[in-house]
Amino acid sequence: MKLLVVEDDRLLNNTLCYNLTTTGYVVDGAMTKAAAMKLCEAGDYDLIVLDINLPDGSGFDFCREIKERRPDTAVIFLTANDMESDMLRGFELGADDYVTKPFPISVFRKKVSALLARIQKQTGGDCYNDGTLLINFSEMTATLTGQTISFTPLEYRLLKVLTKNSQIVLTRQVLLEKLWDAEGNFVDEHALTAAISRIRNKIEENGLQYIKTVYGMGYMWIGGTANDSRKTLHQ
Secondary structure, three states: OEEEEEOOOHHHHHHHHHHHHHHOOEEEEEOOHHHHHHHHHHOOOOEEEEEOEEOOEEHHHHHHHHHHHOOOOEEEEEEOOOOHHHHHHHHHOOOOEEEEOOOOHHHHHHHHHHHHHHHHHHHOOOEEEOOOEEEEOOOOEEEEOOEEOOOOHHHHHHHHHHHHOOOOOEEHHHHHHHHOOOOOOOOOHHHHHHHHHHHHHHHOOOOEEEEEEEOOOEEEEEEEEEOOOOOOOOO
16 A cells, blocks of 8 residues: 655654554655645555645645545545534545544554555455555565565465454364365365465564464464464464
């Protein structure tokens, strides 16, 4: 996901860009309407975080211009005003959400994550995205904290089964049955174990655990849960 932060307060702009980047998004920042428009002319953005009051123009005007160029671009307005009239005007222009300053960064990140997840669901994108790990199963591409990572076709199939059944224990037998492809190519237990191990090595870092081993049963996708102690041993 590619995001643009348009905010003339340098400290807030840098803070938002930093937090969104560490969450796993590709983020650009602009402090003026002119700079933001130049970036938009160079490439499309999935979401624009937009301050209403800019030094060289109105965020409302910028929103209208962007929506005319690319109607599916999501917009979250940042405002120091909580006036109902401002909110109504923003929504009439196609804004998706509002954040009134000052605001906790944790709340802001949740709003961004929820909005992007809703957009993906509405567009029917065959993707997994938790803000850190992004997997596009249709295009067979993936990034972790914004960095490209590679998976084999078997690993993509395994990841799709796991992510589509999040928080559900899948036995090894169930996984083996689901991993048989249309041509009936056989996947044995050794190949499954090796694929699980490779995936973990690629995505489980900085104290995050994605795949939990449920001893005597199988595996469960737990979606980037903090697990510094790593009490669950890989197998």
